[in-house]
Amino acid sequence: DGGITQSPKYLFRKEGQNVTLSCEQNLNHDAMYWYRQDPGQGLRLIYYSQIVNDFQKGDIAEGYSVSREKKESFPLTVTSAQKNPTAFYLCASSKGAGTGAFNEQFFGPGTRLTVL
């Protein structure tokens, strides 16, 4: 089965700790994205990557970091610099790169992060 997996589903961390959220896809998609969802708000883009070893900041990149060492994987690290990290995090992927990167998006099941 092709799809996107995110782990873990629920994650708790203490304030001041960094934490890494996993995102893997076997759809052979070039582009991958990280979004944050808060109650009452639309999804907001954190980072995206159109190709291996390259990524760009989205609207709310501060306090986050990513890497794209493999086509299949796009992990997100929530650092201690992120002021309000408690949220639902969604990873997505799409075919194509360059100007065609933002086409139909396929989403993972999400990770709910709670900072205690």
Add this chain to the structure above:
Amino acid sequence: KNEVEQSPQNLTAQEGEFITINCSYSVGISALHWLQQHPGGGIVSLFMLSSGKKKHGRLIATINIQEKHSSLHITASHPRDSAVYICAVLGGNQFYFGTGTSLTVIP
């Protein structure tokens, strides 16, 4: 500022009813995306369209580029259609997301 507005915010319907969810946007777009989010949080892509109409099963999506408006219709609604429906528009090099319409279909 909200580039994408959805209405209604919340919707309750009886099973079998015809449902319409609306999406208006203020930016120039190349495509519009309708998404479905179930209570567990996972999001499924329903449609991506740039003109006219698309149909998949009981779901129909239409878009009017001149009026900057799209509608998602559900015919013969069923309790399993209960979810949050999200409209997203592709403008320039990014997606703008609406805050979603929460639909509950009562048996």
